[in-house]
Amino acid sequence: xTVALEARNIRKQYPGVTAVDGASFSVCEGICFGLxxxxxxxxTTTVEIIEGVTPATSGEVLYYGEPAGARFRQEAGIQFxxxxxxxxxxxxxxxxxxxxxxxxxxxxxxxxxxxxLGDLLDxxxxxxxxxxxQRLLLAVALVNKPRLIFLDEPTTGLDPQARRNxxxxxxNIRAGGATILLTTHYMDEAQxxxxxIAIMDAGKIITQGSPEQLLRARYEGLxxxxxxxxxxxxxxxxxxxxxxxxxxxEVVTTDVSQSxxxxxxxxxxxxxxxxxxxxxxxxxxxxxGHSLRA
Numbered sequence: 001x002t003v004a005l006e007a008r009n010i011r012k013q014y015p016g017v018t019a020v021d022g023a024s025f026s027v028c029e030g031i032c033f034g035l036x037x038x039x040x041x042x043x044t045t046t047v048e049i050i051e052g053v054t055p056a057t058s059g060e061v062l063y064y065g066e067p068a069g070a071r072f073r074q075e076a077g078i079q080f081x082x083x084x085x086x087x088x089x090x091x092x093x094x095x096x097x098x099x100x101x102x103x104x105x106x107x108x109x110x111x112x113x114x115x116x117l118g119d120l121l122d123x124x125x126x127x128x129x130x131x132x133x134q135r136l137l138l139a140v141a142l143v144n145k146p147r148l149i150f151l152d153e154p155t156t157g158l159d160p161q162a163r164r165n166x167x168x169x170x171x172n173i174r175a176g177g178a179t180i181l182l183t184t185h186y187m188d189e190a191q192x193x194x195x196x197i198a199i200m201d202a203g204k205i206i207t208q209g210s211p212e213q214l215l216r217a218r219y220e221g222l223x224x225x226x227x228x229x230x231x232x233x234x235x236x237x238x239x240x241x242x243x244x245x246x247x248x249x250e251v252v253t254t255d256v257s258q259s260x261x262x263x264x265x266x267x268x269x270x271x272x273x274x275x276x277x278x279x280x281x282x283x284x285x286x287x288x289g290h291s292l293r294a
Contacts, residue, residue, distance in 0.1 A: 010059035021203035034194035042203040077146030106145035131162030187281040219278040221254035
């Protein structure tokens with residue numbers, strides 16, 4: 001596959017702090033690539049370096065094999081984590097204003113249709129809901145018909161319905177051939193949208209691959225989950241993990257029936273037991289830890 005974007009040994013040093021410590025990864029053309037990590041992992045700084053917003057201390061960014069430059073700036077679209085929209089102008093005027101900044105332009109009607117903004121064109125930016133605002137910011141990221149789109153935590157703060165609607169928009173954009181680099185704190189979002197992910201911690205990439213590959217490599221079988229409060233005595237002889245802050249115990253097993261028989265004498269209420277597939281949240285927490293990050 002053609003590599004659209006490559007980060008090579010990116011470092012960002014602030015006085016007394018290494019925000020990014022030699023991060024390297026590549027993004028193939030036409031995929032949705034997720035960059036995941038806990039607060040303070042360095043992912044936003046990494047993305048800002050790639051976008052050209054923040055200079056790197058060292059390392060390089062390549063766009064289709066060449067140093068990211070004028071071509072990259074014309075062909076990349078960015079939805080920033082925090083963006084201020086101009087007050088007292090409409091959705092239509094906002095799209096037209098940003099569209100006028102580029103020589104490479106997407107069709108206005110196509111942008112409106114893609115982002116489901118047809119009923120909002122004459123509405124003042126100040127009167128948009130959270131989901132409507134995010135759709136407008138996505139439209140702004142699409143005004144130059146980008147080949148590469150950066151989405152930095154685009155669904156933070158949205159209600160579940162608005163998040164799902166935004167996922168549909170992203171999937172439609174990807175189906176149109178665009179390459180997407182997504183940062184998110186939502187593991188379900190990454191599992192639904194991303195063809196490939198990289199997990200970052202302490203400024204380094206600690207693992208990379210498709211969600212399915214990474215889960216298969218780390219887990220065998222299913223997870224049995226039960227509340228700590230339902231445990232009547234210890235689980236000696238049964239391999240398990242206790243998450244006291246979450247109030248649960250997890251048992252990873254390749255034989256659910258046998259494990260349930262072993263658990264039965266130790267549990268007061270089998271109705272509370274859950275059996276599920278390992279997911280990206282399990283992987284994320286196993287690799288980066290359960291402690292709260294500032």
